[in-house]
Amino acid sequence: MTLIKIKRNSIKRNPNAGRTDYLIAGKEEHTSNPDGSESWHRDVQHVRSLFPEPKWLFEYQNNRVTCNNCGKTFGWKRLESDYLSDFGSSSICPYCKEWDCCEIEFEDIKEVLRENSRRV
Numbered sequence: 001m002t003l004i005k006i007k008r009n010s011i012k013r014n015p016n017a018g019r020t021d022y023l024i025a026g027k028e029e030h031t032s033n034p035d036g037s038e039s040w041h042r043d044v045q046h047v048r049s050l051f052p053e054p055k056w057l058f059e060y061q062n063n064r065v066t067c068n069n070c071g072k073t074f075g076w077k078r079l080e081s082d083y084l085s086d087f088g089s090s091s092i093c094p095y096c097k098e099w100d101c102c103e104i105e106f107e108d109i110k111e112v113l114r115e116n117s118r119r120v
């Protein structure tokens, strides 16, 4: 079992916490007009989400895991997932394609916050 830890310095409050709709700015496009002027255009997408935005944003460390089948070691972010069927796997080995090739557990953000609040 590998515990994937949360990067402590990546934790930040989500400015959009609790919101279910927000705007996402697309890529800015620059056009040079024939008359010599320039114009900028940016697509803005209105996104509605079924789930409210989480309170915290954070990243996981890229811990290395070892495949139980072929023995290769790689960063867990390279694990592949397949949820096309009801019995999906989120830990498919990128080398030998073995399903559930290793056991990983993600650290719980609530635990980390509790630990941080004890420290202060």
Ligand SMILES: [Zn+2]
Pocket (backbone or CB within 6 Å): 067, 068, 069, 070, 071, 072, 093, 094, 095, 096, 097, 098, 101
């Ligand atoms: Zn493998």
